[in-house]
Amino acid sequence: MSEYAEKIRGIAKKLLDDGTVDMVIGFRKGTMPLINEPCFVKDAAKVDALIWDSSCGVNLANYLPKRKEKIGVVAKGCDSRNIVTHIVENQITREQLYIIGVPCTGMVDRRKVRLAVGKEILSVSEADGKITVTGDGYEEVLDKQEMLQDNCAICVHRNPVISDEVIADPVEEQTDVDRYADVKAVEAMAPEARWNHFEQLLDGCIRCYACRNACPLCYCPTCFVDESQPQWVGKSVDKTDTRTFHFLRAYHCAGRCTDCGACERACPVGIPVRQFTKKLEKDCKELFDWEAGMSLDVRPPLDTYRPEDPDEFIK
Amino acid sequence: MRVIKIDKKDWESGVGKLSGDYSLYGPVKQGAFHNFAPLEKGQMPDLDYVNTRMSPKSVVYPQCETMFEYTLDENQPDHHVNKEIPKDYSPRAILGIRPCDVKAIDLVNINFDNPEYQDPWWVQRRAALTTVALACNNPCSTCFCTSAGTGPFDDSSADVLLADMGDYYLAKVMTEKGEALVGKAGFDQDGSAEAGAIDDAAKAAEAKITSKIETDKLGDKVTTELYDADFWEDVAFACINCGTCTYLCPTCWCFDIQDEVQGTDGCRMRNWDTCMSALFTKHGTGHNPRPNKTARVRQRFMHKLKYYVDKYENGIACVGCGRCVQQCPVNIDIRRVCDLMNRFEPGKECA
Numbered sequence: 107m108s109e110y111a112e113k114i115r116g117i118a119k120k121l122l123d124d125g126t127v128d129m130v131i132g133f134r135k136g137t138m139p140l141i142n143e144p145c146f147v148k149d150a151a152k153v154d155a156l157i158w159d160s161s162c163g164v165n166l167a168n169y170l171p172k173r174k175e176k177i178g179v180v181a182k183g184c185d186s187r188n189i190v191t192h193i194v195e196n197q198i199t200r201e202q203l204y205i206i207g208v209p210c211t212g213m214v215d216r217r218k219v220r221l222a223v224g225k226e227i228l229s230v231s232e233a234d235g236k237i238t239v240t241g242d243g244y245e246e247v248l249d250k251q252e253m254l255q256d257n258c259a260i261c262v263h264r265n266p267v268i269s270d271e272v273i274a275d276p277v278e279e280q281t282d283v284d285r286y287a288d289v290k291a292v293e294a295m296a297p298e299a300r301w302n303h304f305e306q307l308l309d310g311c312i313r314c315y316a317c318r319n320a321c322p323l324c325y326c327p328t329c330f331v332d333e334s335q336p337q338w339v340g341k342s343v344d345k346t347d348t349r350t351f352h353f354l355r356a357y358h359c360a361g362r363c364t365d366c367g368a369c370e371r372a373c374p375v376g377i378p379v380r381q382f383t384k385k386l387e388k389d390c391k392e393l394f395d396w397e398a399g400m401s402l403d404v405r406p407p408l409d410t411y412r413p414e415d416p417d418e419f420i421k
Numbered sequence: 422m423r424v425i426k427i428d429k430k431d432w433e434s435g436v437g438k439l440s441g442d443y444s445l446y447g448p449v450k451q452g453a454f455h456n457f458a459p460l461e462k463g464q465m466p467d468l469d470y471v472n473t474r475m476s477p478k479s480v481v482y483p484q485c486e487t488m489f490e491y492t493l494d495e496n497q498p499d500h501h502v503n504k505e506i507p508k509d510y511s512p513r514a515i516l517g518i519r520p521c522d523v524k525a526i527d528l529v530n531i532n533f534d535n536p537e538y539q540d541p542w543w544v545q546r547r548a549a550l551t552t553v554a555l556a557c558n559n560p561c562s563t564c565f566c567t568s569a570g571t572g573p574f575d576d577s578s579a580d581v582l583l584a585d586m587g588d589y590y591l592a593k594v595m596t597e598k599g600e601a602l603v604g605k606a607g608f609d610q611d612g613s614a615e616a617g618a619i620d621d622a623a624k625a626a627e628a629k630i631t632s633k634i635e636t637d638k639l640g641d642k643v644t645t646e647l648y649d650a651d652f653w654e655d656v657a658f659a660c661i662n663c664g665t666c667t668y669l670c671p672t673c674w675c676f677d678i679q680d681e682v683q684g685t686d687g688c689r690m691r692n693w694d695t696c697m698s699a700l701f702t703k704h705g706t707g708h709n710p711r712p713n714k715t716a717r718v719r720q721r722f723m724h725k726l727k728y729y730v731d732k733y734e735n736g737i738a739c740v741g742c743g744r745c746v747q748q749c750p751v752n753i754d755i756r757r758v759c760d761l762m763n764r765f766e767p768g769k770e771c772a
Contacts, residue, residue, distance in 0.1 A: 136752040137746070137752060137754040137756065137757060138562075138563065138746065138747070138752065138754075141752045142752060143659050143751060143752040143753065144658065144659040144751055145655070145658060145659065146655075146658055164659070164750070164751055168661065169658070169659075217453065221453055226471070226561055226562060228562055310451065310452070312475070312484065312668050314663055314664045314665050314668045314695070315663060315664065315698075316661070316663035316664070316665050316750060318663075319661040319662055319663040320661050320663065320750055332698070332699070332700050334700070334703075340679070340681055341677065341679050341692050342484075342485035342679070342681075342690060342692050343484060343485050343692075344485075371750060372661070372663060372665070372750035374474065374665040374668070374669060374748045374750075375474060375475075376452055376453055376454070
């Protein structure tokens, strides 16, 4: 992974030196194991702050909408798909961006690692698909593949779909994954069980909106839950209001969600928020053969009409 | 203050005796983490935990609380009159709260109970509260309580402080409320002969805290210079304004008042608010004096580490519990920001 960081620093330095970009957005080393902090570098002399490892999960596309600068941005597969979405949705222009593509082998879920070792983690290193975790009086070696975020474990677009420069050879895409096993399990439930399933998911929600704010798609100037004239949704942890927020947010992501996992990673109380968006993602795949963020040249299915669009649901 | 000894084999029966006199709260496992929750009759607090995900402030200060109700039905004689909702102020006790979290309740008290304002619901609920704190023998790597005005064995705010000695607890009974609780539990074995062991354990625990912040220069900084410091854009860049830090924080006290009406029935409630939200400061005119995330992030840190320091001369508005450090989805770390603020000198680059 350190060669990735070296490569990113080299490109960042070149871009800043020759004025191709005003800033490079990437990651700097976190203050704790298993999480790094998104940052920007504007000074070529400071590119050594940029790093890369399997704790760079935050989707950097989230930092692009409405920016005016010329930006170099480090992009994994999912980040690149959200960048495509941003360009298609006019949140930033292609000309503003220099996309530094990073072939990705998945990001580690820090909470999964914490649960697996059951103890406080003081340092982490990774090599050859293994993660070595150390703490007070212990060292444990884990398989990275088993510690991936749930969305990374089933990701089939690990290589950037758009870039100006890629820092390494493409990684092999996963082909033997069932992307929708969890959705199928919910689809198979009787209505009452399904209702209970979603009720349980939402049980601990504290309405902090971390899922919304972490999501690159949620860039509305004023979110519907923040509207006050009129106010559409109550602000307490009332069950109906909480459901309304989650369900409407999910629908707003239909045909746009890349399953990057930002929502789930951000939730402070561990709600598997992707359960709300994945069914819609699956429907878009099945009904429109659509995966979000794969091309700059095709309009998303929900903002265009084609005569051959499926209409079996119209009775 | 006196020291008593509680054999662990007597702990459960003692706690059992309390349930008639107190509503009990304690740490319970909820999925992958612990939170404070009401204990059912016979349920024991799970004291095998390091830190809860949410702070226990909701026991005194619920996230959502209805204050008044009213009717808009003009056929009713009392229409449009706010009527206070009756509340439960019967005795409640938190078992196993951490010393930093009890300290935080004292800190928030400055906001809700002072010569100028007394918040009736906070004041009465706090008066009804007895805290049985559990000292930390094994603090986390993100705990920085000893440099935030408290510590793993801080007994200055709790009614009772328990120190886990293996087969038994040594308990410092600090207040009359604490005496009442241990009396009802039937804990009365003298532990004064072993009191020194608590000090030894405290020193050992404090020595394990390697994470420290420096706050000594914050008070002397010129507020406007700190406000205009060059590091805020860098500090705030990663922030997604989610408010996780404020919701998990034991010392964040801000709230929002909302009216909710269905038909002609209305209620007025208050909910925790967060300075990370744009709505927090949005005026009725549409103007927003904190129009972007950098302004909002700066506000959070300036409030905790400068405005509070200057206003109350009581240290910082942080007890070093580390929740915001651990749960921030983008790794914004108050320890790093505090360091930047404390070291700040105008004109010198420090980001």
